[in-house]
Amino acid sequence: MNRLASEIKSTALNMGYEKCGIIKISAMSGYEEKLNERVKRMPETKQFYEKFYRFAHLQDAYPWAKSIVICISEYGKYHVPENLQGLIGKAYLFDSRRDEQSKELQNSLKFEEYMQGMGLKTEAERKFGVTALRWAATKAGLGVARRNNFFYTESGSWIHLEAWLIDKELELIEIPTVKACSEHCNRCVKSCPTASLAQPYTMNPASCISFLTTFGGRDLSHEKCNGQIGGWVYGCDVCQDVCPMNKNRWSGTEEFPALEELSEHISLEKILRMDYAFLEQVIQAKFWYINKEDVWKWKVNAINAMVNNYKEQYKEYIVGACNDSHAKVREMAQWAIKKMNLLV
Missing domain, CATH: 3.40.109 (NADH Oxidase)
Structure with missing residues (x-):
């Protein structure tokens, strides 16, 4: 064995x-x-x-x-x-x-x-x-x-x-060589934008940005921590990015298949103008934590990101989203206009 x-x-x-x-x-x-x-x-x-x-x-x-x-x-x-x-x-x-x-x-x-x-x-x-x-x-x-x-x-x-x-009883166990976290390090907890990571080894999934921008966040304009989501539209890396144990661990020397080409279609502005067929057939196939019937969430998340990091160039896209075919997107756009006091 x-x-x-x-x-x-x-x-x-x-x-x-x-x-x-x-x-x-x-x-x-x-x-x-x-x-x-x-x-x-x-x-x-x-x-x-x-x-x-x-x-x-x-x-x-x-x-x-x-x-x-x-x-x-x-x-x-x-x-x-x-x-x-x-x-x-x-x-x-x-x-x-x-x-x-x-x-x-x-x-x-x-x-x-x-x-x-x-x-x-x-x-x-x-x-x-x-x-x-x-x-x-x-x-x-x-x-x-x-x-x-x-x-x-x-x-x-x-x-x-x-x-x-x-179906066979086998065992092959290693002795880990990586160091444990210092008890004095609290960077991940302090850096969590929504305080989902409330204490070490503990989190509230319902307030995690990765959850709110994928499975959750179905009423983002009324979500109490929508402002803490920042510019994220799908997922979050904050607690990993700030971790000292991740320092110099990303090499980024290889290309992932078709990602560079897909990235050319993605920006906050492009998401808001994106055709729903493209969202369902191309974007959802890659980022499948949002179901096909919920791809409107991409546009809602993009509007939230625009509000959190507002630039004047975003105004026409937010205003344009008031005429989106999905009610949730229209509602979010109207919320953004009111919140930012945009004159239309």
Whole structure:
């Protein structure tokens, strides 16, 4: 069994993964206690975290599962188009989970095929993970979870994690080499624009900018922290950008497939003038945390960003959005005109 575990890891590394570990499924049992601790610290998050408890009892849904293979790939090697910095979170720019052009997805599919070819039964969920990825990676010794809640390896937090359940009991655990956070460092907490990261290792997802600009924020003009969202229209990197453990960890030497071409279509002004067909067919395919039926949120988020960092050139776009085909966009534009006291 040790030989099989070592071969799985060697194959993963040869396919381009930065790290690979294997834990027994029983190692997930402690995850429930951690969830309880988090909910106790912040009771208002209980409903949000309810759906994660299933990760502590994986065999209820997968009685055949014996172990978890957890792999890590780095995306800090990719170049960020200048006009998208501070606009779209970097993890989403280089999200390969559904991007058939990316070598990361191609390698993921090949790796899964390899394990199945070895006679292993596998189960994966590429969109959001078949288990609690950060907890599994921690138990496998692949790195550490830091005070901003992100998982770090030697590459910093600019990494993607993915996991597979397998039907063989294997184990391959590393000893992490990255330093733990200093108890005296509080930069991530202090820098969180909406105070979603209220204390180390704790956050309120409902007020997180990444949540508000994707799944949430359905009534952004009345959102109490809309002003703290700043210029972000999809995601947020603040707590990772300020982290000392991410210093000099971004190389940006490679180009992500088709991103540079797509970036030419994206700016606050272009989003407001963007055709809904383009939003649904092109933008949503890349940034899928906003559903096709909700692509109007791109325009609402763009208006909010314009208000937060207002320039005179934005006026004509905001005024023009008053005639948008979607009521939510018209409402947001009218709110912006009133808030900024724009004469029309």
